[in-house]
Amino acid sequence: MALVSLVQYRLIAASLVSFLAWCVLESGLRAPFGSYWNPALVEYWFAGLVWIVTALWLLRSIIVYVRRKVRKSVPGIPPAITRSRGASTWIIGLVVYVAATSPFLTLIDPNVQGNLVTTRLLPPLSTGYVREYLDPGSPGPEVAGRVHRAFTEANHYLLHRTVLLSGTPPVDPPAARPPAGAAIREYRAVFLFGTDDNARDVFCRVVAGTRVSLGIGISAALGALLIGGAVGFAAGMSGVVLDGVLMRLTDLFLAIPGLFLVIGILAFVGQSITTIVVVLSLSGWMGIARVVRGEVVTLREREFILAARLLRVSTWKIITRHLLPNLRPVIATAAVLQFANAVLGEASLGFLGLGIQPPTATWGNMMGEATGYLASAWWVGVFPGLLLAVVLVAAHSLGANLAVEGNPERAGR
Numbered sequence: 001m002a003l004v005s006l007v008q009y010r011l012i013a014a015s016l017v018s019f020l021a022w023c024v025l026e027s028g029l030r031a032p033f034g035s036y037w038n039p040a041l042v043e044y045w046f047a048g049l050v051w052i053v054t055a056l057w058l059l060r061s062i063i064v065y066v067r068r069k070v071r072k073s074v075p076g077i078p079p080a081i082t083r084s085r086g087a088s089t090w091i092i093g094l095v096v097y098v099a100a101t102s103p104f105l106t107l108i109d110p111n112v113q114g115n116l117v118t119t120r121l122l123p124p125l126s127t128g129y130v131r132e133y134l135d136p137g138s139p140g141p142e143v144a145g146r147v148h149r150a151f152t153e154a155n156h157y158l159l160h161r162t163v164l165l166s167g168t169p170p171v172d173p174p175a176a177r178p179p180a181g182a183a184i185r186e187y188r189a190v191f192l193f194g195t196d197d198n199a200r201d202v203f204c205r206v207v208a209g210t211r212v213s214l215g216i217g218i219s220a221a222l223g224a225l226l227i228g229g230a231v232g233f234a235a236g237m238s239g240v241v242l243d244g245v246l247m248r249l250t251d252l253f254l255a256i257p258g259l260f261l262v263i264g265i266l267a268f269v270g271q272s273i274t275t276i277v278v279v280l281s282l283s284g285w286m287g288i289a290r291v292v293r294g295e296v297v298t299l300r301e302r303e304f305i306l307a308a309r310l311l312r313v314s315t316w317k318i319i320t321r322h323l324l325p326n327l328r329p330v331i332a333t334a335a336v337l338q339f340a341n342a343v344l345g346e347a348s349l350g351f352l353g354l355g356i357q358p359p360t361a362t363w364g365n366m367m368g369e370a371t372g373y374l375a376s377a378w379w380v381g382v383f384p385g386l387l388l389a390v391v392l393v394a395a396h397s398l399g400a401n402l403a404v405e406g407n408p409e410r411a412g413r
Contacts, residue, residue: 008104014154015041015048015103021151043103044158050100088397095391099211106201107189109163110208111359114199118167121377122195131164132185165189165199194379196369206384209361213388216277216362217343223281224342225335228288233327235289236296237319247293250286258283262345266354276355280342288334295330299323333402340395347388363388 018041098105108130114120119128134157193202235246265279299305300323308318349355350364358365363384370381 008107011044011158012048012051012104014157015044016052017150018154018158019045019048021147021154024147025151038155038159040159041155047101047103050097051104054097054101086398086401088394088401091390091394092398095210095387095394096214098207099214102207102211106204106207108165108201108204110200110204110361112163112165112200114165114195114201115167116199119165119195119199121197121373121380122167122191123377124192124194124379126167126191126194128165128167128189128191128195130187130189132187133162133164134160165201193383194377196366196380197373197377202366202380202383205361205366206363206387209363209366209384210387212273212356212360212362213343213346213364214391216273216280216346216356217339219277220280220284220342220345221335221339223277224284224288224338225331227281228285228334229292229331231285232289232292232294233296236293236300243293246289250289253283254286258345259348262349263354266349271354271357273356276346276349280345283345284338284341288338291330291334292327295327296323299326329402333399336395336399336402340392340399343388343395344392 022041022045114128122128189201191201191203193206196202196205231246231250235243235250238246261283262279265282266275269275269279305318305322308322346355346362347364347367350362350366351368353365353368355364356362358369366384367381367388370377373380
């Protein structure tokens with residue numbers, strides 16, 4: 001992936017130049033705030049910032065590793081104590097990095113359709129030809145200053161690139177030839193995961209689908225955590241009446257089958273990313289509420305809480321200094337497990353055709369589109385399904401590790 005990012009150095013440089021120039025233009029107060037704003041640039045700016053942060057983190061890790069080696073080689077200096085990290089943490093981190101920097105990891109736009117005659121349903125590791133050109137013409141209106149010119153030129157490169165794809169040269173049929181004066185860049189590409197029935201690169205679509213699927217999973221997990229955590233904490237800290245009301249409400253939501261609830265809401269409201277996030281949040285908060293409520297009821301009867309009450313410590317301090325720090329392991333475990341459930345739920349909706357609709361790529365709708373080609377083109381659905389399985393296993397393994405860390409007594413059993 002690092003090699004792919006280096007190949008995309010033009011795109012990375014244009015994204016960083018666009019973001020820095022926008023900051024300079026807005027801070028200069030030469031125009032109202034937001035006058036240079038373009039929503040289409042957000043994904044490039046975010047990917048560029050994540051790429052820079054990751055590069056700095058890798059550089060810091062290398063420096064720390066070298067220092068540890070030097071420390072071990074020098075007599076009399078005790079080695080630093082390191083904390084081992086499980087493979088599940090690294091897998092989740094790698095997948096999140098792929099989702100955040102997906103515009104830089106795909107040489108081809110995931111929605112670009114190639115030549116259906118020469119590029120349709122190619123097996124993995126097949127080769128093809130790509131022609132990328134920049135639309136000619138002025139990058140924008142008249143600009144004032146070098147910073148404004150750099151901003152408009154970078155935006156023109158990011159937003160006005162056209163990619164043509166084919167299995168054999170030439171890649172430009174008469175109806176799609178580049179206009180006169182266009183800057184052309186040609187290169188051969190390897191379709192690592194093959195192509196689908198619409199002659200689109202499966203690897204690029206899997207990478208692009210990672211951003212959508214993980215974004216929905218993280219957002220839905222946070223929403224369920226907020227709702228379930230608030231309900232469970234309120235039930236655990238309140239009296240018998242409010243506790244009973246909140247728990248019976250939780251039981252009522254648990255009695256409704258989650259899949260029917262999701263399908264019913266989507267049928268009336270419609271399919272969109274916001275709707276899917278809200279629906280998955282509303283269908284996944286009940287388990288978190290019960291877990292948080294049980295942990296709060298247990299903690300409030302512990303000796304240190306009773307001692308704090310005898311010392312007349314305020315309720316706010318007891319909550320912030322004693323209850324919440326002890327709830328962190330439980331909340332972290334519940335959040336990771338709910339993230340896995342949300343990702344699986346989004347994939348299930350996409351597979352059934354109720355999630356994000358094509359051509360936007362998600363793991364679920366890619367597997368749904370591949371059901372008719374499993375015998376002749378297995379790679380179309382196997383690779384997104386395999387990545388989904390890896391993320392789910394890693395998330396559940398990470399949740400189990402967090403649960404053991406939160407309750408050390410279980411580790412010895």
